[in-house]
Amino acid sequence: MIDVQRLRVLRAVAEHGSFNRAATALRLTPSAVSQHMAALERSLGAQVVARSTRGVTLTEAGRIMVGAAESVAAELAHARRQVDQLGTGRVQLTVATFTSGGRLLLPGALTRLTAAHPHTVLHVREGEPEDTLPLVRQGAVDLALAYHFDGPLPVGPGSGTGSGSGTGLEWTPLLEDPLHVVLPEGHRLARGKVLDLAQLAAEPWVLGCLKTEAYLRRYAEHAGFAPDVRGTTTDYFFARSLVAAGMGISLIPSIALTPEIPGLRAVPLAPPGPVRHIGIAVLGRGDRPHVTTLVQALSEEARQRH
Numbered sequence: 001m002i003d004v005q006r007l008r009v010l011r012a013v014a015e016h017g018s019f020n021r022a023a024t025a026l027r028l029t030p031s032a033v034s035q036h037m038a039a040l041e042r043s044l045g046a047q048v049v050a051r052s053t054r055g056v057t058l059t060e061a062g063r064i065m066v067g068a069a070e071s072v073a074a075e076l077a078h079a080r081r082q083v084d085q086l087g088t089g090r091v092q093l094t095v096a097t098f099t100s101g102g103r104l105l106l107p108g109a110l111t112r113l114t115a116a117h118p119h120t121v122l123h124v125r126e127g128e129p130e131d132t133l134p135l136v137r138q139g140a141v142d143l144a145l146a147y148h149f150d151g152p153l154p155v156g157p158g159s160g161t162g163s164g165s166g167t168g169l170e171w172t173p174l175l176e177d178p179l180h181v182v183l184p185e186g187h188r189l190a191r192g193k194v195l196d197l198a199q200l201a202a203e204p205w206v207l208g209c210l211k212t213e214a215y216l217r218r219y220a221e222h223a224g225f226a227p228d229v230r231g232t233t234t235d236y237f238f239a240r241s242l243v244a245a246g247m248g249i250s251l252i253p254s255i256a257l258t259p260e261i262p263g264l265r266a267v268p269l270a271p272p273g274p275v276r277h278i279g280i281a282v283l284g285r286g287d288r289p290h291v292t293t294l295v296q297a298l299s300e301e302a303r304q305r306h
Helices: 004-016 019-026 030-044 060-088 099-116 129-138 210-223 236-244 289-303
Strands: 049-052 055-058 092-097 121-126 143-148 169-184 204-207 228-232 250-253 264-268 275-283
Touching: 004 019, 004 030, 004 060, 019 030, 030 060, 055 060, 060 129, 092 099, 092 129, 092 289, 099 121, 099 143, 099 289, 129 143, 129 169, 129 275, 143 289, 169 236, 169 289, 204 210, 204 236, 204 250, 210 228, 210 250, 236 250, 236 264, 275 289
Parallel strands: 092 121, 092 143, 204 228
Antiparallel strands: 049 055, 143 275, 169 250, 169 264, 169 275
């Protein structure tokens, strides 16, 4: 019999990459964490973590068990919500979203959901996909409105990669969200219908998130230059405000170009330009009418914006 508490400890070790950090998160001693891991390995007859001076990493058996641990956690969370609903008759639904996608799609979709299921109790959590997608897999949220660039979904430790298969997640694509170059309208390149990234090699940049910076650097490397990044914010509107103040130019997703800021112009990049792929992640589990309704509502909101 595999102890659920030991699986919980393994998940923490996978997430934090060391016994000490996992112990802090769980309010245990590092010795207790080590004992849990040793007991789990004895019960399995297999090593689940590899220890080194740089911390711990999961073995193949460990990755399998982390996946199982998250499935168990998701089922327990789902069961707890069902029990809670017995007394009230009201369905609790928790939705996670990133900021710009939630602002564009979520209000209309939630209005459609509550019209169809008026007794639903809604909760919304804001966060980036690398934080919210693991919460879906763990059953802490029912649905995540998320995005990824040209790599796999950031689904968390021990889960492998990909957009569904092997992760426990079902991914429903919604929108392609190309990134635009935002310049002051008086800039020498602002009147172009399309820009090649190489044309911008000498420009200073201010960006709206760290992932956009990493993406820009990768594309710029292919174009033969290293971008001069003068500032990175956590807000696309702030980044555009800095462009308007003359600090540099920016790379902004299409859906984050509103509300408009006077004196700016957004110009698309020549293909193949960077694109955010926006979609919905849910945990593949049976018939859940409220989740199905919200997925359909978000899909309809996205179709109306094509």
